[in-house]
Amino acid sequence: xxxxxxxxxxxxxxxxxxxxxxxxxxxxxxxxxxxxxxxxxxxxxxxxxxxxxxxxxxxxxxxxxxxxxxxxxxxxxxxxxxxxxxxxxxxxxxxxxxxxxxxxxxxxxxxxxxxxxxxxxxxxxxxxxxxxxxxxxxxxxxxxxxxxxxxxxxxxxxxxxxxxxxxxxxxxxxxxxxxxxxxxxxxxxxxxxxxxxxxxxxxxxxxxxxxxxxxxxxxxxxxxxxxxxxxxxxxxxxxxxxxxxxxxxxxxxxxxxxxxxxxxxxxxxxxxxxxxxxxxxxxxxxxxxxxxxxxxxxxxxxxxxxxxxxxxxxxxxxxxxxxxxxxxxxxxxxxxxxxxxxxxxxxxxxxxxxxxxxxxxxxxxxxxxxxxxxxxxxxxxxxxxxxxxxxxxxxxxxxxxxxxxxxxxxxxxxxxxxxxxxxxxxxxxxxxxxxxxxxxxxxxxxxxxxxxxxxxxxxxxxxxxxxxxxxxxxxxxxxxxxxxxxxxxxxxxxxxxxxxxxxxxxxxxxxxxxxxxxxxxxxxxxxxxxxxxxxxxxxxxxxxxxxxxxxxxxxxxxxxxxxxxxxxxxxxxxxxxxxxxxxxxxxxxxxxxxxxxxxxxxxxx
Numbered sequence: 001x002x003x004x005x006x007x008x009x010x011x012x013x014x015x016x017x018x019x020x021x022x023x024x025x026x027x028x029x030x031x032x033x034x035x036x037x038x039x040x041x042x043x044x045x046x047x048x049x050x051x052x053x054x055x056x057x058x059x060x061x062x063x064x065x066x067x068x069x070x071x072x073x074x075x076x077x078x079x080x081x082x083x084x085x086x087x088x089x090x091x092x093x094x095x096x097x098x099x100x101x102x103x104x105x106x107x108x109x110x111x112x113x114x115x116x117x118x119x120x121x122x123x124x125x126x127x128x129x130x131x132x133x134x135x136x137x138x139x140x141x142x143x144x145x146x147x148x149x150x151x152x153x154x155x156x157x158x159x160x161x162x163x164x165x166x167x168x169x170x171x172x173x174x175x176x177x178x179x180x181x182x183x184x185x186x187x188x189x190x191x192x193x194x195x196x197x198x199x200x201x202x203x204x205x206x207x208x209x210x211x212x213x214x215x216x217x218x219x220x221x222x223x224x225x226x227x228x229x230x231x232x233x234x235x236x237x238x239x240x241x242x243x244x245x246x247x248x249x250x251x252x253x254x255x256x257x258x259x260x261x262x263x264x265x266x267x268x269x270x271x272x273x274x275x276x277x278x279x280x281x282x283x284x285x286x287x288x289x290x291x292x293x294x295x296x297x298x299x300x301x302x303x304x305x306x307x308x309x310x311x312x313x314x315x316x317x318x319x320x321x322x323x324x325x326x327x328x329x330x331x332x333x334x335x336x337x338x339x340x341x342x343x344x345x346x347x348x349x350x351x352x353x354x355x356x357x358x359x360x361x362x363x364x365x366x367x368x369x370x371x372x373x374x375x376x377x378x379x380x381x382x383x384x385x386x387x388x389x390x391x392x393x394x395x396x397x398x399x400x401x402x403x404x405x406x407x408x409x410x411x412x413x414x415x416x417x418x419x420x421x422x423x424x425x426x427x428x429x430x431x432x433x434x435x436x437x438x439x440x441x442x443x444x445x446x447x448x449x450x451x452x453x454x455x456x457x458x459x460x461x462x463x464x465x466x467x468x469x470x471x472x473x474x475x476x477x478x479x480x481x482x483x484x485x486x487x488x489x490x491x492x493x494x495x496x497x498x499x500x501x502x503x504x505x506x507x508x509x510x511x512x513x514x515x516x517x518x519x520x521x522x523x524x525x526x527x528x529x530x531x532x533x534x535x536x537x538x539x540x541x542x543x544x545x546x547x548x549x550x551x552x553x554x555x556x557x558x559x560x561x562x563x564x565x566x567x568x569x570x571x572x573x574x575x576x577x578x579x580x581x582x583x584x585x586x587x588x589x590x591x592x593x594x595x596x597x598x599x600x601x602x603x604x605x
Contacts, residue, residue, distance in 0.1 A: 019204020175256030421454030432589025498577035
């Protein structure tokens with residue numbers, strides 16, 4: 001039966017069969033099963049240890065002590081006796097005074113005081129001498145009932161971090177090993193499609209991790225049902241975890257394909273990025289701003305509906321999840337809308353990951369995305385992010401911070417597009433020679449061509465992003481300053497894109513590393529220098545902040561003339577860089593054509 005199953009897997013996906021045979025050995029499977037069961041045992045022992053600690057530290061008035069009611073009753077009686085004792089003492093002093101002296105009353109009061117004092121002493125011994133709750137009086141059932149929710153939450157979050165972090169590391173490390181051995185190029189030459197090969201990788205490389213995770217499902221469901229959590233809510237987290245795994249593991253494959261120059265460090269870097277990102281998304285609350293989008297990339301977003309979302313003691317935040325909205329559509333209301341949107345969000349961006357994977361796998365030196373794909377990607381990103389920002393852009397108190405956060409996220413996408421759409425030197429050289437031989441429509445080629453420079457395509461992407469952002473500004477209270485800040489940022493991105501394309505034309509080895517380093521330096525160094533020189537936007541020289549990616553505060557102090565001058569300087573810089581790029585391309589094309597003609601002449605001779 002097992003061999004028949006393997007045959008079916010091999011017929012469906014030969015790469016998956018190869019991964020399973022290499023990893024799912026008896027020894028490896030035994031280790032994975034033992035590790036999973038041992039970790040579950042340790043987890044339960046941890047909570048049993050907390051139970052023993054609670055037993056030993058519980059006092060007689062604790063809610064988990066069955067003697068609590070009698071303790072409270074004795075405590076009330078003790079308080080009443082204390083009041084009665086003070087009253088008797090007051091009466092004794094009254095009848096002992098010269099004006100109200102009464103010997104009979106004094107004797108009666110002495111007897112009463114001695115009797116009450118004896119009762120107080122007895123209760124003191126009961127209440128304070130033996131304050132710990134007896135072990136047999138500890139209500140374990142109530143303790144488990146109160147802590148089952150925390151157990152479900154902590155178990156779910158722990159599995160999420162281990163699964164996504166370790167799975168990311170395994171996939172990137174495997175791709176690096178395949179690259180080092182040269183077998184990845186062999187896979188590229190196989191008749192299988194990139195989709196088939198890399199799905200086999202995604203399902204097969206972490207197969208032992210999947211095995212261990214599947215063995216944890218019974219404990220998860222057992223804890224959830226014991227906590228009286230509905231089954232549909234328990235399975236909603238599992239669905240979010242599976243969708244999140246598909247997204248992060250697809251991202252790991254993309255990262256592994258584009259970062260081979262990092263060597264063995266790329267696996268640690270990729271998994272570290274995933275864990276840090278999950279830590280941020282898992283711990284932030286809902287603020288009705290664009291950063292709420294980050295929460296949707298954490299499968300734990302659905303956990304507040306499994307447990308009490310108002311409790312701060314759980315290993316996640318998502319506080320205020322009930323206020324989550326997108327284009328004023330309430331997503332956080334109890335129901336199925338949240339999990340559906342989480343699954344849709346993961347599915348959408350997993351789709352874009354696989355578009356990049358299919359292009360990059362068979363053409364390692366090509367661009368990550370085609371120009372046409374980049375336009376749709378930019379539109380998806382802009383609309384999705386703007387939907388979360390609109391709920392706050394309509395309010396006065398937070399529109400500025402929200403808009404800067406929105407533009408910062410878009411800035412990350414723009415910088416990523418520079419890397420995704422800028423061809424390498426050989427590709428540009430082939431295109432420049434092709435342009436000399438064939439006079440096709442230049443604009444169409446620059447906007448849609450596979451090998452043409454990406455500068456015009458990046459400009460079109462900026463325009464696609466700026467249109468909905470501008471509409472959002474006009475429909476909000478963000479004001480004209482936000483629109484000017486958007487223009488400044490887009491201009492700088494174009495400058496950076498032109499610089500990147502020029503540097504990729506260099507003949508030096510490792511051009512991509514030099515280009516990435518240069519972009520990082522020109523992006524971060526100017527604001528760091530201005531900060532080190534204590535030049536703030538409101539002081540002399542503060543206008544220099546307009547030439548950085550962080551012009552927001554400087555715009556509040558800049559005059560209209562200064563803004564216009566800065567815009568003109570940036571446009572002149574873009575124009576000048578485009579002229580230099582055109583000349584370089586013409587020169588490269590001429591040299592390539594001459595070399596080709598020389599080669600043909602030598603063959604004819």
